[in-house]
Amino acid sequence: MEQIRAAILGSGNIGTDLMYKLKRSRALIPTIMAGIIPESDGLARAHAEGLTTTHGGIEGLLQREDLFDIVFEATTARAHLEHAPLLEKAGKVAIDLTPAAVGPYVIPMVNLEEHVGEPNVNLVSCGGQATVPLVSAMKSSSPVAYAEIVATIASKSAGPGTRQNIDEFTDTTARGLERIGGASKGKAIIVLNPAEPPILMRNTIYGIVEESDPEELRKSIEEMVARIQEYVPGYRLRAKPLIEDFPGRQQKKVTLYVEVEGAGDYLPQYAGNLDIMTSAAVKVGEEIGKHLRAGTWKKDRSEARL
Amino acid sequence: MSEQISVHILDSTLRDGSHALSHQFTAEQVARVARGLDQAGIEMIEVSHGDGLGGSTVTYGFSKQSELELLEAASSVIERGKLAVLLLPGIGTKDDLKMARDLGAKVAQIATHVTEADVAQQHIELAKSMGMEVIGMLMLSHMGSPEKIAEQGKLMESYGADVVLVTDSAGALLPPTVRERVRALRDAIQIGVGFHGHNNLSMAVANSIIAIEEGARWLDACTCGLGAGSGNTPTEVLVAVLDKLGYRSGIDLWKIMDVAEDIVRPIMQKPVRIGKASLTMGYAGVYSSFLLHADKAAQQFGVDPRDVLVEVGKRRAVGGQEDILVEIAMSLAQKNAEVEASPSRRLA
Numbered sequence: 001m002e003q004i005r006a007a008i009l010g011s012g013n014i015g016t017d018l019m020y021k022l023k024r025s026r027a028l029i030p031t032i033m034a035g036i037i038p039e040s041d042g043l044a045r046a047h048a049e050g051l052t053t054t055h056g057g058i059e060g061l062l063q064r065e066d067l068f069d070i071v072f073e074a075t076t077a078r079a080h081l082e083h084a085p086l087l088e089k090a091g092k093v094a095i096d097l098t099p100a101a102v103g104p105y106v107i108p109m110v111n112l113e114e115h116v117g118e119p120n121v122n123l124v125s126c127g128g129q130a131t132v133p134l135v136s137a138m139k140s141s142s143p144v145a146y147a148e149i150v151a152t153i154a155s156k157s158a159g160p161g162t163r164q165n166i167d168e169f170t171d172t173t174a175r176g177l178e179r180i181g182g183a184s185k186g187k188a189i190i191v192l193n194p195a196e197p198p199i200l201m202r203n204t205i206y207g208i209v210e211e212s213d214p215e216e217l218r219k220s221i222e223e224m225v226a227r228i229q230e231y232v233p234g235y236r237l238r239a240k241p242l243i244e245d246f247p248g249r250q251q252k253k254v255t256l257y258v259e260v261e262g263a264g265d266y267l268p269q270y271a272g273n274l275d276i277m278t279s280a281a282v283k284v285g286e287e288i289g290k291h292l293r294a295g296t297w298k299k300d301r302s303e304a305r306l
Numbered sequence: 307m308s309e310q311i312s313v314h315i316l317d318s319t320l321r322d323g324s325h326a327l328s329h330q331f332t333a334e335q336v337a338r339v340a341r342g343l344d345q346a347g348i349e350m351i352e353v354s355h356g357d358g359l360g361g362s363t364v365t366y367g368f369s370k371q372s373e374l375e376l377l378e379a380a381s382s383v384i385e386r387g388k389l390a391v392l393l394l395p396g397i398g399t400k401d402d403l404k405m406a407r408d409l410g411a412k413v414a415q416i417a418t419h420v421t422e423a424d425v426a427q428q429h430i431e432l433a434k435s436m437g438m439e440v441i442g443m444l445m446l447s448h449m450g451s452p453e454k455i456a457e458q459g460k461l462m463e464s465y466g467a468d469v470v471l472v473t474d475s476a477g478a479l480l481p482p483t484v485r486e487r488v489r490a491l492r493d494a495i496q497i498g499v500g501f502h503g504h505n506n507l508s509m510a511v512a513n514s515i516i517a518i519e520e521g522a523r524w525l526d527a528c529t530c531g532l533g534a535g536s537g538n539t540p541t542e543v544l545v546a547v548l549d550k551l552g553y554r555s556g557i558d559l560w561k562i563m564d565v566a567e568d569i570v571r572p573i574m575q576k577p578v579r580i581g582k583a584s585l586t587m588g589y590a591g592v593y594s595s596f597l598l599h600a601d602k603a604a605q606q607f608g609v610d611p612r613d614v615l616v617e618v619g620k621r622r623a624v625g626g627q628e629d630i631l632v633e634i635a636m637s638l639a640q641k642n643a644e645v646e647a648s649p650s651r652r653l654a
Binding site for chain 1: 360400428621623624626629630
């Protein structure tokens with residue numbers, strides 16, 4: 001099978017972890033990493049793994065556009081706003097792990113096929129990747145009136161970008177629960193826990209759903225968990241889905257406890273919140289790769305707006 | 307005492323007190339309490355969901371009436387004092403803060419865990435840019451060393467906060483540990499310093515006085531002590547004690563007693579007291595807001611709420627993690643069932 005060639009823009013923790021995951025992918029091959037700090041550990045590791053490296057940032061990367069088909073953006077939202085038009089002009093599909101949200105939000109297993117042909121897709125947020133698929137699974141068996149999630153992550157795994165703009169997480173994740181998960185209303189909460197040793201990422205997901213068959217609901221949730229585990233091996237339910245009557249209404253309250261343990265490729269194992277982002281990015285890259293090989297990563301012309 | 311020292315009191319009956327009522331305040335009750343507090347001379351009157359703006363959720367309990375309605379009700383009756391709100395970054399957002407400002411809130415308490423002050427930067431800056439007075443709160447202060455509190459308080463100061471509070475969310479601090487924390491904070495920052503107490507070990511008033519001795523000039527309190535866990539520093543008691551010690555609060559003692567006795571007490575669903583679960587919180591250092599959630603979860607799964615709280619302590623849970631209580635109760639029940647079923651148990 002012909003592998004699709006991937007560039008990694010950003011040589012920090014995320015970019016480096018991504019490189020090790022891409023090395024394992026059968027559909028993708030990492031060929032080049034671009035950073036801006038010559039002595040960064042990420043670039044050194046990329047070099048050792050046989051990738052072409054440059055510390056010339058986006059310019060350095062585009063000088064070698066012969067080397068790659070798709071780009072994983074692992075810098076910052078601000079930088080990606082500058083990079084996005086340049087990458088599009090060069091005809092390279094961008095998979096954006098920053099909160100820049102230049103392109104539509106995508107969650108593997110849920111909505112990627114709705115955005116075929118986009119030059120740029122965005123990975124929502126760690127909380128979104130960890131919870132939206134399960135809300136979508138509830139939705140497949142019953143309308144979801146309300147979805148709420150609490151994401152608790154180790155303080156050490158929250159970088160300065162997340163901390164300075166924590167509303168970005170709560171807002172983006174809540175919109176993801178609504179627009180992609182299909183909940184009529186969404187709410188997201190994030191808690192940072194500084195305990196030592198650091199805790200694994202955990203997510204509690206509540207769904208208020210219309211009257212439905214609990215067995216069917218359970219089955220659809222467990223199936224989705226199994227599908228997520230295919231690309232995030234450390235993703236698991238901590239307890240069986242709890243399905244109760246919601247007081248005073250003809251509705252059910254579904255409670256799910258999810259834990260995400262990272263693969264420990266470069267990021268520490270407790271940082272499941274970061275691991276699920278790099279894992280989801282690889283999965284999205286693989287799906288886009290399939291389309292690129294088949295020549296189908298194009299917008300359907302008949303649906304093009306006039 | 308040559309000159310009387312003034313102490314600024316924020317009454318949180320309508321915010322921290324909301325925990326004790328499982329967030330069931332009505333707009334009519336809020337208006338009555340707020341009017342009473344205002345007429346008694348309270349400087350800052352706080353109204354919000356117990357877990358702050360945006361806290362009305364499955365996780366923390368839905369409010370009976372929307373925050374908008376409750377803030378409007380308070381705003382319409384406050385004449386002398388200032389309307390205050392609480393926001394926990396990660397739960398509430400800047401939009402919630404703007405809504406509160408538009409409804410007349412003049413003071414914003416922005417609270418983070420004692421080690422995580424940097425998540426409050428955008429909210430403190432926004433509140434300041436809207437002309438609000440900002441009080442930063444370092445929650446679960448017993449989990450941070452005096453040095454940590456000084457460092458985190460400096461961060462809040464750098465974002466523009468006007469005051470930083472040592473916040474004893476678990477009611478676990480004692481006079482010596484209050485003293486060293488307030489002193490470290492006062493030595494580290496140029497802005498105001500204060501204290502927010504809980505009464506789980508019956509120390510809330512005493513701790514507040516220790517804080518004043520160390521230079522704190524801002525105190526949080528609730529009438530009848532209505533608040534999370536065993537409740538907060540009771541406003542009417544605090545006012546009496548401050549008066550006897552010669553501090554000036556600007557609050558009329560008789561009037562605040564009347565508010566507590568005649569308006570707030572009839573609203574209370576049950577007396578706020580030091581029960582075995584809330585005492586355990588102070589003893590083990592657990593976030594007071596977990597109390598009713600832990601009670602409910604323990605009842606649902608037939609386990610002892612104290613065992614749930616001890617497990618919470620073991621997991622080093624912080625404010626906001628109410629979601630783990632049901633899971634813990636569920637797993638304890640499962641463990642108990644396994645023990646019951648094991649052969650060794652049957653032989654014994």
